[in-house]
Amino acid sequence: MRAIYKNKVRNKQRRCLLSLLLLGTLLPAGAQTLEQCQQAAEQNYPLIRQYDLIEKTTQLTVSNLAKGWLPQLQATAQATWQSDVTAWPDAMQGMLKQSGLDVKGLKKDQYRVGLDVSQTLFDGGAISSQQEVARQEGNVQAAQNEVNLYAVRKRVNEMYFGLLLIDEQIKLAQDLEQLLSTNERKLASMYKGGTASESDYNNVKAERLNTTQQLTNLQAERSTLQRMLSTFCGIAVEAPVKPAPHDALDDTAESHRPELRLADSQLRLADARERQLNAALLPKLSVFASGFYGYPGYNMFEDMMRHDWSWNGMIGARLTWNIGALYTRHNDKAKIQLLRDQAENGREVFLFNNRLEQLQQNENIRRYNALMADDAEIIALRTKVRKAAESKLQHGIIAVNDLVKEINNENAAKVQQRVHEINLLKELYDQKYTINP
Helix, strand or coil, rough: CCCCHHHHHHHHHHHHHHHHHHHHHHHCCCEECCHHHHHHHHHHCCCHHHHHHHHHHHHHHHHHHHHHHHCCCEEEEEEEECCCCCCCCHHHHHHHHHHCCCCCCCCCCEEEEEEEEEEEEECCCCCHHHHHHHHHHHHHHHHHHHHHHHHHHHHHHHHHHHHHHHHHHHHHHHHHHHHHHHHHHHHHHHHHHCCCCCCHHHHHHHHHHHHHHHHHHHHHHHHHHHHHHHHCCCCCEECCCCCCCCCCCCCCCCCCCHHEEEEEEEHHHHHHHHHHHHHHHCEEEEEEEEEEECCCCCCHHHHCCCCCEEEEEEEEEEEECCCCCCHHHHHHHHHHHHHHHHHHHHHHHHHHHHHHHHHHHHHHHHHHHHHHHHHHHHHHHHHHHHHHHHHHCCCCCHHHHHHHHHHHHHEEEEEEEEHHHHHHHHHHHHHHHCCCC
């Protein structure tokens, strides 16, 4: 795999460390940016260790395949008993005995202990093609791991912007609580002065207590989400920093997602397997040496007369050609082409879905921009109505319920503005994740 992914991980680790150190000097204590959280999450996620495991596995596989060029040794030990053995014809044995020669013939029990050595001289590129397949398989595994690791950013986005939205809701709930407390004190004074009833005072106090309960729930939700994000990133995320908005990417922006690199690596693997298939058709040349100690040996006539163990050996060259590979070649090439088609189809499916996701995100961005154009004016109008209601209440023109209604309307407008703002930011950064420019 030529250590490409291993170097990539190391470079990402260096960039992450430099970014954390640089941003740490510019941000308040405890503040974390979205980029910091994403980088920390990738380094903390267990999948990051898969790169080294894939690299080491590939190196071991390639190294083992290279051992095919070393001399291959095979030790054998054999003991057999045969129902029949090579022997002299009866007439020949009679003639030999008349001549004074005692020919015992071969024994039916035979033994040998030997060693065979072979050395490949030419393999038609089989070993090198197998090594290339192993490297490309490692590249595919690393590319798939990159796809899985890239999805971590999406999960960080969800939690990070969720935390930002809760922070905004907490601030607005605190402002609402403060506003209700102010009106509560005014009504308490009016109640003492006899210009307001006790029920009016209790109404505002109950609304303020209800807001306090909402604030408690929001703070509990924030604590849970903050712990989840901190655990996921492996760092203490105390104060997320609202990212600056950027221009929306064009609908025709080219995607650079890791899924496309995965498809490329799958196509390269198919090419490597086809080269391996071609190498299997070429003849292979090797030299060999074979030797054994046992009975009978190569000199069978001598062994018929003496039943002694002997040393035997031979050397030679061997040319082999596996013609049988032609039988399955057509189907094997068809399978490789199917792998290519699957990779290309996977790319097309991803680009199709990615394109739809971009269109939806651009529509959402335009929608939130349009909504935010009126948010400030709505809040200003609601604030004027609320202040007017406070003034009318002091003069006894309206009931407390009307004031509470206007206070809640103003707060709802402010909440809506914050929701639109955070959702717009989230869509912008989700779009960046979708395209990976």
